[in-house]
Amino acid sequence: MQGARGRAGSFETAAPRRRPSRAARLTAVSTGALLCGVLTLCGARAFAANVDSKPAMQPLQDDELAAVRGADGIAFNLSNFSLTSSVDNPFTLTYLSPGGSSLTLSRLDLKRTDDPDPFADPYLLDVVARPGLPDMISLAFPQNAAGNQAWTLTADFSHCGSVSLTDNTCVGTSFYGGSLQIAGLTMKGGGLTLAPSAVANTQGIAFGLGTQLDIASLGIYSHGRDAADNLDKSDSLVLSNIHLADATTGGVWNVADLTKHPGLFNAVTDTNGSYLHLQIGWPTTSDPVPAAAISIGDISFSNTPVGGGSPTVTSFGSSNIASMQINYLDIKFRTGQ
Secondary structure (H helix, E strand, C coil): CCCCECCCCEEEEECCCCCCCHHHCCCCCCHHHHHHHHHCCEECCCCCCCCCCCCCCEECCHHHHHCCCCCCCEEEEEECCEEECCCCCCCCEEEECCCCCEEEEEEEEEEECCCCCCCCCCEEEEEEEECCEEEEEEEECCCCCCCCCCEEEEEEEEEECCECCCCCCECCCEEEEEEEEEEEEEECCCEEEEEECCCCCCCCEEEEEEECEEEEEEEEECCCECCCCCECCCCEEEEEEEEEEECCCCCCEEEEECCCECEEEEEEEECCEEEEEEEEECCCCCCCCCCEEEEEEEEEEEECCCCCCCCEEEECCCEEEEEECCCEEEEEECCCC
Protein backbone atom coordinates (compact mmCIF):
# COMPACT_ATOMS: atom_id res chain seq x y z
CA MET A 1 0.00 0.00 0.00
CA GLN A 2 1.14 3.52 -0.71
CA GLY A 3 0.08 6.93 0.49
CA ALA A 4 -3.30 8.56 0.28
CA ARG A 5 -4.60 11.95 1.19
CA GLY A 6 -7.93 13.55 1.79
CA ARG A 7 -10.28 13.65 4.72
CA ALA A 8 -11.58 10.66 6.57
CA GLY A 9 -14.55 12.64 7.79
CA SER A 10 -15.59 12.12 11.36
CA PHE A 11 -16.00 8.89 13.26
CA GLU A 12 -19.03 9.18 15.50
CA THR A 13 -20.38 7.00 18.28
CA ALA A 14 -23.63 7.05 20.14
CA ALA A 15 -25.36 5.32 22.98
CA PRO A 16 -26.81 1.88 22.15
CA ARG A 17 -30.31 1.72 20.82
CA ARG A 18 -31.43 -0.64 23.59
CA ARG A 19 -31.49 0.10 27.30
CA PRO A 20 -28.14 -0.80 28.96
CA SER A 21 -27.83 -2.67 32.22
CA ARG A 22 -27.87 -0.70 35.51
CA ALA A 23 -24.12 -1.01 36.05
CA ALA A 24 -23.41 0.39 32.59
CA ARG A 25 -25.33 3.63 33.07
CA LEU A 26 -22.74 6.38 33.12
CA THR A 27 -23.66 10.01 33.62
CA ALA A 28 -22.50 11.05 30.18
CA VAL A 29 -23.68 9.14 27.13
CA SER A 30 -23.14 11.91 24.63
CA THR A 31 -20.95 11.59 21.58
CA GLY A 32 -18.17 13.50 23.26
CA ALA A 33 -18.17 11.18 26.27
CA LEU A 34 -17.93 8.07 24.14
CA LEU A 35 -15.19 9.60 22.01
CA CYS A 36 -13.36 10.23 25.27
CA GLY A 37 -13.50 6.46 25.78
CA VAL A 38 -11.27 5.96 22.72
CA LEU A 39 -8.36 7.36 24.72
CA THR A 40 -9.47 6.58 28.28
CA LEU A 41 -12.79 5.39 29.58
CA CYS A 42 -14.42 8.35 31.30
CA GLY A 43 -17.28 8.33 33.72
CA ALA A 44 -18.64 9.65 36.98
CA ARG A 45 -17.69 8.04 40.25
CA ALA A 46 -20.92 8.62 42.14
CA PHE A 47 -23.92 8.52 39.85
CA ALA A 48 -26.15 6.69 42.33
CA ALA A 49 -24.82 8.57 45.35
CA ASN A 50 -25.52 12.11 44.21
CA VAL A 51 -26.99 12.82 40.80
CA ASP A 52 -27.43 16.51 41.63
CA SER A 53 -23.76 17.19 42.24
CA LYS A 54 -22.92 16.65 38.54
CA PRO A 55 -19.31 15.59 39.14
CA ALA A 56 -16.67 16.36 36.55
CA MET A 57 -15.61 13.59 34.14
CA GLN A 58 -12.85 11.49 35.71
CA PRO A 59 -10.93 8.37 34.67
CA LEU A 60 -12.30 5.16 36.17
CA GLN A 61 -10.11 3.15 38.51
CA ASP A 62 -9.31 -0.45 37.62
CA ASP A 63 -11.80 -1.91 40.09
CA GLU A 64 -14.53 0.46 38.89
CA LEU A 65 -13.76 -0.33 35.26
CA ALA A 66 -13.94 -4.07 35.99
CA ALA A 67 -17.45 -3.59 37.40
CA VAL A 68 -18.81 -1.95 34.25
CA ARG A 69 -21.09 -4.25 32.32
CA GLY A 70 -23.14 -3.71 29.19
CA ALA A 71 -25.07 -5.96 26.85
CA ASP A 72 -25.85 -3.69 23.96
CA GLY A 73 -22.53 -2.96 22.29
CA ILE A 74 -21.68 0.31 20.55
CA ALA A 75 -23.56 2.17 17.84
CA PHE A 76 -21.40 4.18 15.42
CA ASN A 77 -21.47 5.67 11.96
CA LEU A 78 -19.31 7.52 9.47
CA SER A 79 -19.92 11.13 8.52
CA ASN A 80 -18.53 13.01 5.52
CA PHE A 81 -16.14 10.15 4.70
CA SER A 82 -13.78 10.37 1.73
CA LEU A 83 -10.41 8.90 0.78
CA THR A 84 -8.68 10.58 -2.17
CA SER A 85 -5.37 9.43 -3.63
CA SER A 86 -2.46 11.81 -3.88
CA VAL A 87 -1.64 12.66 -7.49
CA ASP A 88 2.12 12.39 -6.85
CA ASN A 89 1.98 9.28 -4.62
CA PRO A 90 -1.37 7.55 -5.20
CA PHE A 91 -2.87 4.97 -2.88
CA THR A 92 -1.99 1.66 -4.57
CA LEU A 93 -2.64 -2.05 -4.01
CA THR A 94 -0.45 -4.57 -5.86
CA TYR A 95 -0.70 -8.37 -5.98
CA LEU A 96 2.55 -10.07 -6.98
CA SER A 97 2.04 -13.60 -8.29
CA PRO A 98 4.46 -16.51 -7.69
CA GLY A 99 5.48 -16.24 -11.36
CA GLY A 100 6.63 -12.64 -10.99
CA SER A 101 3.71 -10.92 -12.72
CA SER A 102 1.56 -8.36 -10.93
CA LEU A 103 -1.93 -6.87 -10.89
CA THR A 104 -2.21 -3.32 -9.58
CA LEU A 105 -5.09 -1.10 -8.50
CA SER A 106 -3.89 2.50 -8.25
CA ARG A 107 -5.31 5.98 -7.63
CA LEU A 108 -7.88 4.47 -5.31
CA ASP A 109 -10.64 6.92 -4.39
CA LEU A 110 -13.46 6.05 -1.99
CA LYS A 111 -16.33 8.15 -0.67
CA ARG A 112 -19.77 7.78 0.89
CA THR A 113 -22.97 9.78 1.10
CA ASP A 114 -24.71 10.13 4.47
CA ASP A 115 -28.11 9.85 6.09
CA PRO A 116 -29.57 13.21 7.18
CA ASP A 117 -29.38 11.84 10.73
CA PRO A 118 -26.30 9.56 10.99
CA PHE A 119 -27.51 8.03 14.26
CA ALA A 120 -30.95 7.09 12.96
CA ASP A 121 -29.48 3.96 11.31
CA PRO A 122 -25.95 3.23 12.58
CA TYR A 123 -23.60 0.28 12.55
CA LEU A 124 -23.82 -1.89 15.69
CA LEU A 125 -20.68 -3.48 17.15
CA ASP A 126 -21.10 -6.07 19.89
CA VAL A 127 -19.51 -9.12 21.53
CA VAL A 128 -21.99 -11.99 21.77
CA ALA A 129 -21.68 -15.16 23.86
CA ARG A 130 -22.37 -18.52 22.19
CA PRO A 131 -22.96 -21.49 24.53
CA GLY A 132 -20.26 -24.09 24.00
CA LEU A 133 -18.47 -21.98 21.39
CA PRO A 134 -16.05 -19.02 21.49
CA ASP A 135 -17.62 -15.58 21.85
CA MET A 136 -18.10 -13.77 18.58
CA ILE A 137 -17.61 -10.18 17.44
CA SER A 138 -20.73 -9.01 15.62
CA LEU A 139 -20.83 -6.02 13.26
CA ALA A 140 -24.41 -5.39 12.09
CA PHE A 141 -24.71 -3.17 9.02
CA PRO A 142 -27.27 -0.35 8.77
CA GLN A 143 -30.66 -1.31 7.36
CA ASN A 144 -30.30 1.57 4.86
CA ALA A 145 -33.78 1.00 3.42
CA ALA A 146 -33.83 4.39 1.67
CA GLY A 147 -30.35 3.86 0.21
CA ASN A 148 -28.98 7.11 1.62
CA GLN A 149 -25.66 5.52 2.61
CA ALA A 150 -24.10 4.94 -0.81
CA TRP A 151 -20.45 4.15 -1.58
CA THR A 152 -18.46 4.99 -4.71
CA LEU A 153 -15.07 3.42 -5.51
CA THR A 154 -12.84 4.40 -8.43
CA ALA A 155 -9.46 2.85 -9.27
CA ASP A 156 -7.11 2.42 -12.23
CA PHE A 157 -5.94 -1.11 -12.96
CA SER A 158 -2.90 -2.48 -14.79
CA HIS A 159 -0.97 -5.71 -15.31
CA CYS A 160 2.77 -6.31 -15.56
CA GLY A 161 4.20 -9.49 -17.05
CA SER A 162 7.41 -9.38 -15.01
CA VAL A 163 8.33 -7.32 -11.93
CA SER A 164 11.89 -6.63 -10.77
CA LEU A 165 12.30 -7.89 -7.22
CA THR A 166 15.07 -5.34 -6.70
CA ASP A 167 13.04 -2.14 -7.02
CA ASN A 168 9.51 -3.46 -7.84
CA THR A 169 9.54 -1.80 -11.28
CA CYS A 170 7.89 -3.41 -14.30
CA VAL A 171 10.53 -4.93 -16.59
CA GLY A 172 8.13 -7.03 -18.66
CA THR A 173 5.07 -6.32 -20.80
CA SER A 174 2.86 -3.67 -19.19
CA PHE A 175 -0.87 -3.46 -19.87
CA TYR A 176 -3.02 -0.53 -18.74
CA GLY A 177 -6.66 -1.57 -18.49
CA GLY A 178 -8.20 1.81 -17.74
CA SER A 179 -10.41 2.69 -14.79
CA LEU A 180 -12.90 0.68 -12.78
CA GLN A 181 -15.75 2.46 -11.02
CA ILE A 182 -18.41 1.07 -8.71
CA ALA A 183 -20.93 3.85 -8.15
CA GLY A 184 -23.88 4.04 -5.78
CA LEU A 185 -23.23 0.81 -3.86
CA THR A 186 -25.79 0.53 -1.05
CA MET A 187 -25.65 -2.31 1.47
CA LYS A 188 -29.00 -2.96 3.13
CA GLY A 189 -28.83 -4.95 6.34
CA GLY A 190 -26.78 -8.04 7.00
CA GLY A 191 -23.47 -7.98 8.79
CA LEU A 192 -20.15 -9.60 9.60
CA THR A 193 -19.40 -11.95 12.52
CA LEU A 194 -15.92 -13.09 13.61
CA ALA A 195 -14.58 -15.68 16.07
CA PRO A 196 -11.57 -17.98 16.49
CA SER A 197 -11.85 -21.16 14.46
CA ALA A 198 -13.63 -23.93 16.36
CA VAL A 199 -12.43 -26.66 13.98
CA ALA A 200 -9.93 -29.04 15.58
CA ASN A 201 -6.31 -28.56 14.46
CA THR A 202 -7.28 -25.56 12.34
CA GLN A 203 -6.11 -22.09 13.25
CA GLY A 204 -7.50 -18.87 11.83
CA ILE A 205 -10.49 -16.58 11.94
CA ALA A 206 -13.93 -18.02 11.28
CA PHE A 207 -16.52 -15.64 9.87
CA GLY A 208 -20.12 -15.26 8.88
CA LEU A 209 -21.33 -12.79 6.26
CA GLY A 210 -24.78 -11.69 5.20
CA THR A 211 -25.47 -9.04 2.56
CA GLN A 212 -28.10 -7.43 0.42
CA LEU A 213 -26.90 -4.75 -1.95
CA ASP A 214 -27.76 -2.53 -4.87
CA ILE A 215 -25.24 -0.98 -7.26
CA ALA A 216 -26.21 1.94 -9.48
CA SER A 217 -23.47 1.17 -12.01
CA LEU A 218 -20.33 -0.92 -12.43
CA GLY A 219 -18.18 0.32 -15.30
CA ILE A 220 -14.85 -0.35 -16.99
CA TYR A 221 -13.52 2.66 -18.90
CA SER A 222 -10.61 1.72 -21.14
CA HIS A 223 -9.26 5.28 -21.58
CA GLY A 224 -9.22 5.88 -17.83
CA ARG A 225 -9.60 9.35 -16.35
CA ASP A 226 -7.82 12.67 -16.42
CA ALA A 227 -5.94 14.44 -13.63
CA ALA A 228 -9.21 15.93 -12.36
CA ASP A 229 -10.69 12.39 -12.00
CA ASN A 230 -13.10 12.83 -14.91
CA LEU A 231 -13.80 9.48 -16.61
CA ASP A 232 -13.41 9.16 -20.37
CA LYS A 233 -16.61 7.28 -21.26
CA SER A 234 -16.02 7.05 -25.02
CA ASP A 235 -15.03 3.35 -24.82
CA SER A 236 -16.60 1.49 -21.93
CA LEU A 237 -18.57 -1.46 -20.59
CA VAL A 238 -21.23 -0.51 -18.04
CA LEU A 239 -23.58 -2.69 -16.00
CA SER A 240 -26.43 -0.68 -14.47
CA ASN A 241 -29.02 -1.22 -11.73
CA ILE A 242 -27.51 -4.32 -10.13
CA HIS A 243 -29.45 -5.97 -7.32
CA LEU A 244 -28.30 -8.88 -5.12
CA ALA A 245 -30.52 -10.50 -2.46
CA ASP A 246 -31.69 -13.84 -1.07
CA ALA A 247 -33.57 -15.71 -3.77
CA THR A 248 -36.33 -16.86 -1.41
CA THR A 249 -36.90 -13.93 0.95
CA GLY A 250 -35.66 -11.01 -1.13
CA GLY A 251 -33.68 -9.91 1.94
CA VAL A 252 -30.18 -10.61 3.23
CA TRP A 253 -28.25 -13.44 1.55
CA ASN A 254 -26.06 -15.42 3.99
CA VAL A 255 -22.80 -16.14 2.23
CA ALA A 256 -21.46 -17.87 5.36
CA ASP A 257 -22.95 -18.58 8.80
CA LEU A 258 -20.52 -18.38 11.73
CA THR A 259 -22.33 -20.94 13.91
CA LYS A 260 -23.68 -23.40 11.32
CA HIS A 261 -21.27 -23.20 8.39
CA PRO A 262 -18.54 -20.60 8.90
CA GLY A 263 -16.09 -19.27 6.39
CA LEU A 264 -12.40 -19.40 7.26
CA PHE A 265 -9.57 -16.93 6.78
CA ASN A 266 -6.06 -17.95 7.82
CA ALA A 267 -2.41 -18.22 6.85
CA VAL A 268 -1.08 -21.62 5.79
CA THR A 269 2.45 -22.88 5.16
CA ASP A 270 3.10 -25.89 2.92
CA THR A 271 6.04 -27.25 0.94
CA ASN A 272 5.69 -24.41 -1.58
CA GLY A 273 5.74 -21.63 1.01
CA SER A 274 3.13 -19.58 2.85
CA TYR A 275 -0.13 -18.17 1.58
CA LEU A 276 -3.34 -16.50 2.73
CA HIS A 277 -6.32 -18.81 2.59
CA LEU A 278 -10.02 -18.00 2.18
CA GLN A 279 -12.53 -20.85 2.35
CA ILE A 280 -16.32 -21.24 2.44
CA GLY A 281 -18.04 -24.62 2.52
CA TRP A 282 -21.73 -25.54 2.83
CA PRO A 283 -22.75 -29.20 3.09
CA THR A 284 -25.53 -29.98 0.67
CA THR A 285 -27.35 -32.57 2.77
CA SER A 286 -27.61 -31.50 6.41
CA ASP A 287 -28.53 -27.88 5.77
CA PRO A 288 -29.83 -26.16 2.61
CA VAL A 289 -27.34 -23.85 0.90
CA PRO A 290 -28.67 -20.26 0.80
CA ALA A 291 -29.42 -19.17 -2.74
CA ALA A 292 -29.06 -15.66 -4.10
CA ALA A 293 -30.80 -13.88 -6.94
CA ILE A 294 -29.00 -11.27 -9.02
CA SER A 295 -30.47 -8.92 -11.59
CA ILE A 296 -28.80 -6.42 -13.93
CA GLY A 297 -31.02 -3.73 -15.39
CA ASP A 298 -28.85 -2.96 -18.42
CA ILE A 299 -25.59 -4.05 -20.04
CA SER A 300 -24.16 -1.59 -22.54
CA PHE A 301 -21.00 -0.98 -24.59
CA SER A 302 -19.74 2.36 -25.86
CA ASN A 303 -17.31 2.37 -28.82
CA THR A 304 -15.61 5.22 -30.63
CA PRO A 305 -15.44 4.69 -34.43
CA VAL A 306 -12.02 4.37 -36.07
CA GLY A 307 -10.93 7.83 -37.10
CA GLY A 308 -12.97 9.55 -34.39
CA GLY A 309 -16.52 10.74 -34.09
CA SER A 310 -19.30 10.30 -31.56
CA PRO A 311 -19.28 7.04 -29.58
CA THR A 312 -21.79 4.36 -30.51
CA VAL A 313 -23.73 2.93 -27.57
CA THR A 314 -25.02 -0.64 -27.87
CA SER A 315 -27.37 -1.98 -25.22
CA PHE A 316 -27.80 -5.70 -24.61
CA GLY A 317 -30.73 -5.20 -22.28
CA SER A 318 -31.17 -6.79 -18.88
CA SER A 319 -29.92 -10.04 -17.36
CA ASN A 320 -31.19 -12.10 -14.42
CA ILE A 321 -30.02 -15.12 -12.46
CA ALA A 322 -32.93 -16.49 -10.46
CA SER A 323 -30.86 -18.69 -8.14
CA MET A 324 -27.14 -19.16 -7.51
CA GLN A 325 -25.32 -20.89 -4.66
CA ILE A 326 -21.80 -21.12 -3.24
CA ASN A 327 -21.39 -24.76 -2.24
CA TYR A 328 -17.63 -24.58 -1.86
CA LEU A 329 -15.04 -21.86 -2.32
CA ASP A 330 -11.29 -22.20 -1.76
CA ILE A 331 -8.93 -19.32 -2.65
CA LYS A 332 -5.18 -19.17 -1.99
CA PHE A 333 -3.22 -15.92 -2.25
CA ARG A 334 0.51 -16.47 -2.81
CA THR A 335 3.18 -13.81 -3.16
CA GLY A 336 6.15 -14.03 -5.50
CA GLN A 337 8.60 -16.68 -4.31
